Amino acid sequence: MSELSSSNSSDGSESQSINDYDDSVEIKSYATSFDLLTSESRPDLRNTKYKSSTDHLNCPICQQPFMEPLTTICGHTFCKECIYECLKMAKSNQQSSGSDSLSGYCPLDRTPIDSANINDLFPTPLLISNLIDDLKVYCLNHERGCEWDGSRWELERHVLIDCGFTGVKCGGVRYENKNAVCQLLIERRFADENHGCSHQVFQCNFCNQELTKMTESDHLENECLFNYQTCELCSNDMIPLKNLSKHQENCSKIGMVKCPAHEIGCKWVGSNETSLEIHQQGNNCQLSHFLPYYHKINDKVDSLTEENRFLQKQINKILDSIVQGKITNLGYNESIEEINKFKTIEDQDKLLYLNFEIDRLKFEFNEKIMPFINKHTMNEQETVINNLTHDNFMMKEDLNLQRVLINSLRKQLQFLLFSRNSARTGAFGTGGMVGSMGAAPNVLLMDDVANELLEASSRSSSEERLNLKL
Amino acid sequence: MAGGRHPFYKRLLKEYKSLSTNSLSGITMVKNDENLTEFIFRIEVTNHTLYKKEDLFHLSIIITSEYPVDSPRVQFVIFDEIVIDDDDKDSKGSENKDTVVVPNGVPKIPIHPHVYSNGHICLNLLGEDWTPACSIESVLLSIQSMLNTNDKNERPPDDAAYVKRAPLNPKSTTFIYHDDTV
Numbered sequence: 001m002s003e004l005s006s007s008n009s010s011d012g013s014e015s016q017s018i019n020d021y022d023d024s025v026e027i028k029s030y031a032t033s034f035d036l037l038t039s040e041s042r043p044d045l046r047n048t049k050y051k052s053s054t055d056h057l058n059c060p061i062c063q064q065p066f067m068e069p070l071t072t073i074c075g076h077t078f079c080k081e082c083i084y085e086c087l088k089m090a091k092s093n094q095q096s097s098g099s100d101s102l103s104g105y106c107p108l109d110r111t112p113i114d115s116a117n118i119n120d121l122f123p124t125p126l127l128i129s130n131l132i133d134d135l136k137v138y139c140l141n142h143e144r145g146c147e148w149d150g151s152r153w154e155l156e157r158h159v160l161i162d163c164g165f166t167g168v169k170c171g172g173v174r175y176e177n178k179n180a181v182c183q184l185l186i187e188r189r190f191a192d193e194n195h196g197c198s199h200q201v202f203q204c205n206f207c208n209q210e211l212t213k214m215t216e217s218d219h220l221e222n223e224c225l226f227n228y229q230t231c232e233l234c235s236n237d238m239i240p241l242k243n244l245s246k247h248q249e250n251c252s253k254i255g256m257v258k259c260p261a262h263e264i265g266c267k268w269v270g271s272n273e274t275s276l277e278i279h280q281q282g283n284n285c286q287l288s289h290f291l292p293y294y295h296k297i298n299d300k301v302d303s304l305t306e307e308n309r310f311l312q313k314q315i316n317k318i319l320d321s322i323v324q325g326k327i328t329n330l331g332y333n334e335s336i337e338e339i340n341k342f343k344t345i346e347d348q349d350k351l352l353y354l355n356f357e358i359d360r361l362k363f364e365f366n367e368k369i370m371p372f373i374n375k376h377t378m379n380e381q382e383t384v385i386n387n388l389t390h391d392n393f394m395m396k397e398d399l400n401l402q403r404v405l406i407n408s409l410r411k412q413l414q415f416l417l418f419s420r421n422s423a424r425t426g427a428f429g430t431g432g433m434v435g436s437m438g439a440a441p442n443v444l445l446m447d448d449v450a451n452e453l454l455e456a457s458s459r460s461s462s463e464e465r466l467n468l469k470l
Numbered sequence: 471m472a473g474g475r476h477p478f479y480k481r482l483l484k485e486y487k488s489l490s491t492n493s494l495s496g497i498t499m500v501k502n503d504e505n506l507t508e509f510i511f512r513i514e515v516t517n518h519t520l521y522k523k524e525d526l527f528h529l530s531i532i533i534t535s536e537y538p539v540d541s542p543r544v545q546f547v548i549f550d551e552i553v554i555d556d557d558d559k560d561s562k563g564s565e566n567k568d569t570v571v572v573p574n575g576v577p578k579i580p581i582h583p584h585v586y587s588n589g590h591i592c593l594n595l596l597g598e599d600w601t602p603a604c605s606i607e608s609v610l611l612s613i614q615s616m617l618n619t620n621d622k623n624e625r626p627p628d629d630a631a632y633v634k635r636a637p638l639n640p641k642s643t644t645f646i647y648h649d650d651t652v
Contacts, residue, residue, distance in 0.1 A: 031475050047480070061538055061602035063481040082539075086602050089539045107601035 021174060021199040025214045027167050027185045030143040034159050035167030035185055043140055043159045051136035051149060057128075060108060061086065065132050065152075069124035074111040077124050083107075087115060141165035144187065154313055164189030172197025190214050232258070232269065261287040264294055312349075319348060475505070478538060482506040485606050497610050500528065500551055507533040510549055511610060515580075515617045524575040526551075529613060530589075531606055534641075541600035544609060545640050546579045546589035583622050588633045590640040592626065594647040 061082035090104035206226035
């Protein structure tokens with residue numbers, strides 16, 4: 001039984017170790033480290049360690065960079081908590097039974113401050129808050145080993161959600177009591193996704209040592225004498241990991257040389273410089289020709305991931321600001337509530353990304369593709385035809401206009417001639433002459449009449465014709 | 471405060487770092503505890519007719535849990551510097567790494583119209599007029615200057631009566647600050 005269990009430790013043997021839990025492994029707690037005890041607990045950012053010194057950005061009361069700064073009428077800035085504590089203390093010292101609002105004196109120059117009066121105590125300009133939130137800090141759990149660093153505004157999210165060294169409840173189910181859930185604190189990196197209890201004891205893969213998840217890595221790296229690694233230089237494969245680095249030091253002292261392309265996989269090992277040169281000459285080592293390009297690509301990828309990480313953080317920051325109502329809806333069609341509907345950050349990111357892509361594509365389409373399409377389908381004949389129709393239309397309008405003018409002139413002419421003729425001859429046959437004008441058949445009738453009149457008048461006087469300018 | 475740190479530990483750390491350089495003339499840190507909440511300083515007044523070189527004045531400053539919103543507990547004490555502590559390097563009893571010469575003299579409570587014979591100090595900065603902008607350094611400098619500008623070799627008028635009834639903690643006493651001349 002025990003031989004079987006030693007070779008396949010993750011299952012645990014049926015008989016004993018499945019029920020053994022080592023509760024003695026305790027999480028190391030430091031003054032600054034953070035444990036997620038309930039879903040509501042928030043890290044205390046007062047204890048953060050700043051990367052560089054922060055002289056003018058320190059609150060005079062707590063001597064740390066401002067947290068939610070408020071400025072007084074006399075021009076001094078304090079953390080919100082600090083100035084409220086100060087006013088509370090002043091109030092209790094005076095034991096005045098006054099109003100609910102805290103009032104007191106500015107700690108630096110004793111100007112009277114009434115916290116209810118927005119002129120006395122108001123929020124510091126966002127510029128200052130943003131400058132301070134950008135200060136570089138170390139993770140709260142850095143004493144436990146977390147090597148993260150970043151801006152102060154990123155810290156809370158990192159510690160709450162990302163940091164692998166935050167203390168969380170193990171939450172694992174123990175088989176001895178099916179309903180019991182392990183409540184001990186462990187670092188988040190040890191938590192099991194399958195909800196198994198991380199305090200479960202299992203045996204090391206190589207030796208008989210009893211381990212838990214927490215002690216496993218330490219054991220394998222520093223204690224276990226049986227996890228054999230192979231030295232690349234001398235092909236000795238009986239070296240425990242513990243001794244490997246020393247052994248490799250010794251090996252290289254003896255003079256084992258690796259090909260510089262060993263990081264992409266060239267396994268060549270030689271014993272002196274000359275053999276290395278021979279190896280690299282000609283076409284012996286193809287990988288070393290590739291090496292510079294590999295480095296270039298690597299660097300590019302690194303800088304891209306860096307950029308990507310930074311942009312991701314910026315987006316998170318903007319999203320947080322939106323949720324807090326600091327920025328309005330960025331111009332997207334969905335309302336703010338819609339955007340926040342997606343529970344996970346990945347969905348929000350996808351949505352925004354898709355929206356942005358749509359806008360960008362629309363824009364590109366309009367700018368670049370449409371003129372291109374239009375240019376292709378339009379050819380010369382069509383343009384000529386278009387121009388002609390255009391001109392035709394213009395001319396028709398002109399014609400209409402002229403027609404109207406002519407009609408009105410005719411009216412005038414007839415009126416004049418009629419009055420002249422009636423004065424001369426006394427009567428005239430067609431009574432309907434001064435009837436309706438403008439309709440086409442009437443115009444024809446009038447034309448005939450007008451011609452007669454014209455001839456009549458031309459017989460009489462050519463001067464009049466000239467006057468009429470017909 | 472057993473076990474936990476002072477909520478404003480970072481500020482105390484900053485103040486301690488700056489004070490332990492002993493950059494103030496005439497003021498030397500003589501003792502401090504691990505939590506950085508209890509200190510003893512030796513105050514020297516130079517070239518003063520009333521306060522001679524043989525008189526050693528020691529000021530005890532105890533940081534309360536409300537610091538810096540509330541003032542620390544400050545009083546003169548009789549302190550014998552030549553005491554062998556656990557982490558002493560030399561037998562002279564100096565706590566500082568750089569050699570501070572312990573002067574020979576008699577530890578005393580200074581005679582001053584605002585200093586009672588039990589070591590309690592009547593100073594507005596320690597009571598009513600304390601603000602969080604004040605620090606341990608400002609307290610030390612104020613007291614040193616208070617001694618320096620004094621020329622009356624007398625105790626407060628109600629010294630005897632006060633000492634009889636006084637509580638151990640000077641913060642429990644409500645002083646009435648009336649004298650601006652000293």
